[in-house]
Amino acid sequence: MKNSGTLKVTTPTEREVVMTRVFDAPRRLIFDALTKPELFKRWFGPRGWSFVVCEIDLKVGGAWRSVLRGPGGKDMGLRGVYQEIVPPERLVSTESFDDYPGESLNTLVLFEKDGKTTFTITVRYQSQEIRDAVIESGMEHGAAECYDKLAELLASPETRGMERGAAEA
Numbered sequence: 001m002k003n004s005g006t007l008k009v010t011t012p013t014e015r016e017v018v019m020t021r022v023f024d025a026p027r028r029l030i031f032d033a034l035t036k037p038e039l040f041k042r043w044f045g046p047r048g049w050s051f052v053v054c055e056i057d058l059k060v061g062g063a064w065r066s067v068l069r070g071p072g073g074k075d076m077g078l079r080g081v082y083q084e085i086v087p088p089e090r091l092v093s094t095e096s097f098d099d100y101p102g103e104s105l106n107t108l109v110l111f112e113k114d115g116k117t118t119f120t121i122t123v124r125y126q127s128q129e130i131r132d133a134v135i136e137s138g139m140e141h142g143a144a145e146c147y148d149k150l151a152e153l154l155a156s157p158e159t160r161g162m163e164r165g166a167a168e169a
Contacts, residue, residue, distance in 0.1 A: 014131070017122075023150070024155070029154055032088075043153045053077070054066055104124060105123075107124070
């Protein structure tokens, strides 16, 4: 799957990748989709993969862990620790893959205007070599596919119903 053009990817420094996308949804829903396992499992990961583990301990110092299983039965695990949480606008955590070197620091900022949210994640790697290896592995296309799935989830009637329910509360 290729980046359909909805995800902008830049490399502003030798150790960073910045990904930006605008979603037609309020940032509260996006924050929930990132931090609530029942929603996260519905969009994260490549199409055709399933969740084996989805754990989120949403507090500073709390850990998160995901294990996805591919169609061929191969597992992909990743984990991290939350460094900063400012609902619904900012989320900072570490991230490392079980089968990939290094750890990144991921800083997500959600900016909402007129019902649309700009999602900007800055991924800072330990070295340029690790950053470049991740880019070469197809990171952009994988991320674009995940964020397309997130957009589909955010547009679903069920999720829009959650938005209305929150507004009425």
